[in-house]
Every structure is written in structure tokens, then in C-alpha cells.
Amino acid sequence: MVIGGIFMKKKMEAICPYCFTKLVKSKVFFKCCKETFPSKSISKMKGNCKSCKKTTTTRICGHCTAELPYTFGLQKEVVISVIGAKEAGKSHYIGVLLNKIMNEMGMAFHCALQPLSDETIRRYREDFHNPLFKNKETLQVTMSARSDKKVQRPLLYNLSFFGKNIFGKKVIKSVITLAFFDTAGEDMNDEDTMATVNKYIYNSSGIIFLLDPLQITEVRERLEGKIPLPYQNSEVEDLLSRTANLIKKGRDILPNQLINIPVAVSFSKMDALDDIIDGSSIVKNNSPHIESQAINKQDFEDVHHQMQNYITRFGGGHFISQINANFINYSCFGISALGSNPKDAKITNTLQPRRVEDPFLWLLWKNKIIS
Ligand SMILES: Nc1nc2c(ncn2[C@@H]2O[C@H](COP(=O)(O)OP(=O)(O)O)[C@@H](O)[C@H]2O)c(=O)[nH]1
Ligand SMILES: [Mg+2]
Ligand SMILES: [Zn+2]
Ligand SMILES: [Zn+2]
Incomplete structure (x- = not known):
């Protein structure tokens, strides 16, 4: 079971609920069209894709590539x-x-x-x-x-x-x-x-x-x-x-x-x-x-x-x-x-x-x- 509380101040790391690896911001990636690019913070929920110029909310784990839950990084696990x-x-x-x-x-x-x-x-x-x-x-x-x-x-x-x-x-x-x-x-x-x-x-x-x-x-x-x-x-x-x-x-x-x-x-x-x-x-x-x-x-x-x-x-x-x-x-x-x-x-x-x-x-x- 992974548990965390919302209303966290700035988070530096969070645990991927699929592979249980502790992820820092450079290990959280946004995914859009053919692009994946690292997130600037653990709790950032939107990223701007350089290829198609659109905003994406899809984030993946840099370790196991599973799509992270939308709540990822907002909660203390x-x-x-x-x-x-x-x-x-x-x-x-x-x-x-x-x-x-x-x-x-x-x-x-x-x-x-x-x-x-x-x-x-x-x-x-x-x-x-x-x-x-x-x-x-x-x-x-x-x-x-x-x-x-x-x-x-x-x-x-x-x-x-x-x-x-x-x-x-x-x-x-x-x-x-x-x-x-x-x-x-x-x-x-x-x-x-x-x-x-x-x-x-x-x-x-x-x-x-x-x-x-x-x-x-x-x-x-x-x-x-x-x-x-x-x-x-x-x-x-x-x-x-x-x-x-x-x-x-x-x-x-x-x-x-x-x-x-x-x-x-x-x-x-x-x-x-x-x-x-x-x-x-x-x-x-x-x-x-x-x-x-x-x-x-x-x-x-x-x-x-x-x-x-x-x-x-x-x-x-x-x-x-x-x-x-x-x-x-x-x-x-x-x-x-x-x-x-x-x-x-x-x-x-x-x-x-x-x-x-x-x-x-x-x-x-x-x-x-x-x-
Ligand atoms: N008497 C009793 N037997 C149980 C109970 N829970 C599980 N068992 C028995 O223990 C076996 C193994 O349980 P399981 O949950 O599959 O074990 P696991 O391998 O640890 O996941 C089951 O097939 C049941 O026969 C319980 O609450 N009471
Ligand atoms: Mg079992
Ligand atoms: Zn894109
Ligand atoms: Zn993972």
C-alpha cells in the first residue's frame, strides 16, 4: 500500500507506485506525440511539448516507463x-x-x-x-x-x-x-x-x-x-x-x-x-x-x-x-x-x-x- 497526504510543500522525490523506485524530478518524464522530456519538478502536472507545441499531462516513470497516476508527486507516500x-x-x-x-x-x-x-x-x-x-x-x-x-x-x-x-x-x-x-x-x-x-x-x-x-x-x-x-x-x-x-x-x-x-x-x-x-x-x-x-x-x-x-x-x-x-x-x-x-x-x-x-x-x- 502506498499512502500519502495532499497539501505537501515542495517535494524533491516521490515513489513510483508501479516499480517502487524513488524518483527525482529528472526521472519523471512528460510524454506527448513522439517526445518524452524530463519534468522540471516532481509535482508539475503539465508540460509543453516542443514538437507539437501542445500541453501534455501524461507523465511516465523514467525507470519502468509506466504512466504515473495524475496525483503523482502531490502526495507524501x-x-x-x-x-x-x-x-x-x-x-x-x-x-x-x-x-x-x-x-x-x-x-x-x-x-x-x-x-x-x-x-x-x-x-x-x-x-x-x-x-x-x-x-x-x-x-x-x-x-x-x-x-x-x-x-x-x-x-x-x-x-x-x-x-x-x-x-x-x-x-x-x-x-x-x-x-x-x-x-x-x-x-x-x-x-x-x-x-x-x-x-x-x-x-x-x-x-x-x-x-x-x-x-x-x-x-x-x-x-x-x-x-x-x-x-x-x-x-x-x-x-x-x-x-x-x-x-x-x-x-x-x-x-x-x-x-x-x-x-x-x-x-x-x-x-x-x-x-x-x-x-x-x-x-x-x-x-x-x-x-x-x-x-x-x-x-x-x-x-x-x-x-x-x-x-x-x-x-x-x-x-x-x-x-x-x-x-x-x-x-x-x-x-x-x-x-x-x-x-x-x-x-x-x-x-x-x-x-x-x-x-x-x-x-x-x-x-x-x-x-
Ligand atoms: N481458516 C482460514 N483459512 C484461510 C483464511 N484465509 C486464507 N485461508 C486458507 O489459506 C489458503 C492460502 O491463502 P492465500 O490467501 O492464498 O495465501 P497467500 O499465498 O499468502 O496469498 C487459502 O486457500 C485458504 O484455504 C482464513 O481467514 N481462515
Ligand atoms: Mg496469494
Ligand atoms: Zn507533442
Ligand atoms: Zn516506475
């Missing part, structure tokens, strides 16, 4: 990335979260989500909305960005926040741009600092680290025979250290320094753990933030402590220490995109997402976009 091993639940999470933001967050936080391109509208509908909400099917496994060009392009949205000016008139207070880049775990490679996936991660201002609790050995032992369990994969173990390494490399952070990006350590598929966690646990409750139309800091704290206790109790303590050893600021979350365990790729119960908005709202709050 805050990239929020969703990271997780294969089958951790990233795609289902993104699909359900987008639906949540679109349909429920608007009223509560006075905001509106708008797709930035036709491609985004089509892909959200075909790849996420129709299977999940119409056909009640689980989503196909995300192909690696290397084999599927489509996933190399993020879904792009504007999230506009409204308020009133001093005369009581409704105005747009800030606009943030969200870019959802559905990564396949195998695309992350800590060697290649120029890879799109890596730039997406090290340029982010917030990370949602999705972890599948059904990969934890002790959880598996307790649930054995009760529900179908996914194959155990070893990828989870080193994903965190790879992430930390590539951020340090990409940002020139020394190995002994901490990373200043807030991390929402989020356990997915919490519905599957209902039988092995306390009935009174607040992680089973609905999220309070949207209903109370404000961030509930106490709830963030309570969920964090409960989840951290569960993780440690189930033998994931070393994971928490690794997070602690690399990041300044993190908080634990428990979410469920579906609300129940799917059977044979079918969602049998009604979709009942649980607490999917929590990590997202926490990161918006940490980035001072909502308070």
Missing part, C-alpha cells in the same frame, strides 16, 4: 507492504480488507476509497471480489511475479479523508494513495536490492507481516485430526530475517541498528484456533474501532498482549525476539479473513471477517494519518 510466506493468507486478506475499507471504514473515519485505474477496478472484481463474495470460493494461489506479469502491477487506490473548513464547509482534508502489491513469498530475495518486490518492502512506512498460526508445530499438534491442516513449509523460519536484511541493505542501515518501520505482526486464520484459545479472549471479539468511529488504543494494547502471550505459549517466542532484535516498533494482531475454515476451496459459512482492519488502522495511526 507512505508505502505499507503485506509480507508473508506462501499460503499465509495474503491474497484473502487483501481482498477482504479492501472490501472492508470500501464498505465500512468510510462512514466511521470520514473517508472514501477510489480505484485509480480501470485495471485496478477489473482486477479487484475478477481476482478478488467475484470469487470471494459472489461465488464463495477461495482464491487461487498467487503466481510468482516472475511468471505472472499481472502481479507485478499493484492495485492502486486513493483514500480521501473529509473534514470541515473553518466556515463549516465540507472539504477534502488529505488524500492517501494505497498500492496493494500481492507478493508471492518466493519473489523475495535479499540479494537483489533492485527487484520490485524488495523496493516495495524497503520503501515502506509500515509492514503487515502475516503469519499462519497453522504452521506452528504446537498449534498443529493441538489441532491434529480436528481440522484439515495445510502442509508445513519451512519458509516461515527465515522470512523475517530475510525481510530485515533486505530493508537494512536497501536503506543503508548498519547490521547493529534497528529499523524504524512499524510492523503489524498479524496472525491470520484465527478462526481455526477458536477451540484452543480462551472463550473470553478479546481476540475473538469484533474490532471496536469502526463501530466507535475512532482508534481504540487500549484495544490495540490488549490485543497485542494477548496475542504475544499466545505466540509465546505456542512456542513462537523466538519469532518475537527476532522482531525485537530488528524493529523499533511492533504490535501483535490476530485476524481472520474468512471467519471459518474453507472446505474443498469452498467458503461454507457466510464470510465473517474478524479484525482485518486492526493492523491497517494501527499503521495509519502510527503514520499519523488518523488519530
Whole structure:
């Protein structure tokens, strides 16, 4: 996700939402007839073409040549990335979260989500909305960005926040741009600092680290025979250290320094753990933030402590220490995109997402976009 606020003073650089390269003015080009020519500033929206003498508003990225959104350079980007091993639940999470933001967050936080391109509208509908909400099917496994060009392009949205000016008139207070880049775990490679996936991660201002609790050995032992369990994969173990390494490399952070990006350590598929966690646990409750139309800091704290206790109790303590050893600021979350365990790729119960908005709202709050 890429987020930024409008009303920025002069900007010197901005992140291309397609290749996640930081662009300075000489790397933003106007395009017109057969000409491309560099822009004189990051936020200049019009250029005069020397060939045809007309004005053009089409701007392209000097790195990947993608056409930049019309809002490019007017907003301060805050990239929020969703990271997780294969089958951790990233795609289902993104699909359900987008639906949540679109349909429920608007009223509560006075905001509106708008797709930035036709491609985004089509892909959200075909790849996420129709299977999940119409056909009640689980989503196909995300192909690696290397084999599927489509996933190399993020879904792009504007999230506009409204308020009133001093005369009581409704105005747009800030606009943030969200870019959802559905990564396949195998695309992350800590060697290649120029890879799109890596730039997406090290340029982010917030990370949602999705972890599948059904990969934890002790959880598996307790649930054995009760529900179908996914194959155990070893990828989870080193994903965190790879992430930390590539951020340090990409940002020139020394190995002994901490990373200043807030991390929402989020356990997915919490519905599957209902039988092995306390009935009174607040992680089973609905999220309070949207209903109370404000961030509930106490709830963030309570969920964090409960989840951290569960993780440690189930033998994931070393994971928490690794997070602690690399990041300044993190908080634990428990979410469920579906609300129940799917059977044979079918969602049998009604979709009942649980607490999917929590990590997202926490990161918006940490980035001072909502308070
Ligand atoms: N019980 C349960 N299973 C889920 C949930 N979300 C995803 N899954 C399962 O996990 C599998 C992998 O999810 P997916 O989103 O494709 O993972 P990705 O590879 O990280 O994108 C899905 O096919 C579902 O079977 C959830 O909220 N609850
Ligand atoms: Mg996926
Ligand atoms: Zn021209
Ligand atoms: Zn680009």
C-alpha cells in the first residue's frame, strides 16, 4: 500500500507506485506525440511539448516507463507492504480488507476509497471480489511475479479523508494513495536490492507481516485430526530475517541498528484456533474501532498482549525476539479473513471477517494519518 497526504510543500522525490523506485524530478518524464522530456519538478502536472507545441499531462516513470497516476508527486507516500510466506493468507486478506475499507471504514473515519485505474477496478472484481463474495470460493494461489506479469502491477487506490473548513464547509482534508502489491513469498530475495518486490518492502512506512498460526508445530499438534491442516513449509523460519536484511541493505542501515518501520505482526486464520484459545479472549471479539468511529488504543494494547502471550505459549517466542532484535516498533494482531475454515476451496459459512482492519488502522495511526 502506498499512502500519502495532499497539501505537501515542495517535494524533491516521490515513489513510483508501479516499480517502487524513488524518483527525482529528472526521472519523471512528460510524454506527448513522439517526445518524452524530463519534468522540471516532481509535482508539475503539465508540460509543453516542443514538437507539437501542445500541453501534455501524461507523465511516465523514467525507470519502468509506466504512466504515473495524475496525483503523482502531490502526495507524501507512505508505502505499507503485506509480507508473508506462501499460503499465509495474503491474497484473502487483501481482498477482504479492501472490501472492508470500501464498505465500512468510510462512514466511521470520514473517508472514501477510489480505484485509480480501470485495471485496478477489473482486477479487484475478477481476482478478488467475484470469487470471494459472489461465488464463495477461495482464491487461487498467487503466481510468482516472475511468471505472472499481472502481479507485478499493484492495485492502486486513493483514500480521501473529509473534514470541515473553518466556515463549516465540507472539504477534502488529505488524500492517501494505497498500492496493494500481492507478493508471492518466493519473489523475495535479499540479494537483489533492485527487484520490485524488495523496493516495495524497503520503501515502506509500515509492514503487515502475516503469519499462519497453522504452521506452528504446537498449534498443529493441538489441532491434529480436528481440522484439515495445510502442509508445513519451512519458509516461515527465515522470512523475517530475510525481510530485515533486505530493508537494512536497501536503506543503508548498519547490521547493529534497528529499523524504524512499524510492523503489524498479524496472525491470520484465527478462526481455526477458536477451540484452543480462551472463550473470553478479546481476540475473538469484533474490532471496536469502526463501530466507535475512532482508534481504540487500549484495544490495540490488549490485543497485542494477548496475542504475544499466545505466540509465546505456542512456542513462537523466538519469532518475537527476532522482531525485537530488528524493529523499533511492533504490535501483535490476530485476524481472520474468512471467519471459518474453507472446505474443498469452498467458503461454507457466510464470510465473517474478524479484525482485518486492526493492523491497517494501527499503521495509519502510527503514520499519523488518523488519530
Ligand atoms: N481458516 C482460514 N483459512 C484461510 C483464511 N484465509 C486464507 N485461508 C486458507 O489459506 C489458503 C492460502 O491463502 P492465500 O490467501 O492464498 O495465501 P497467500 O499465498 O499468502 O496469498 C487459502 O486457500 C485458504 O484455504 C482464513 O481467514 N481462515
Ligand atoms: Mg496469494
Ligand atoms: Zn507533442
Ligand atoms: Zn516506475
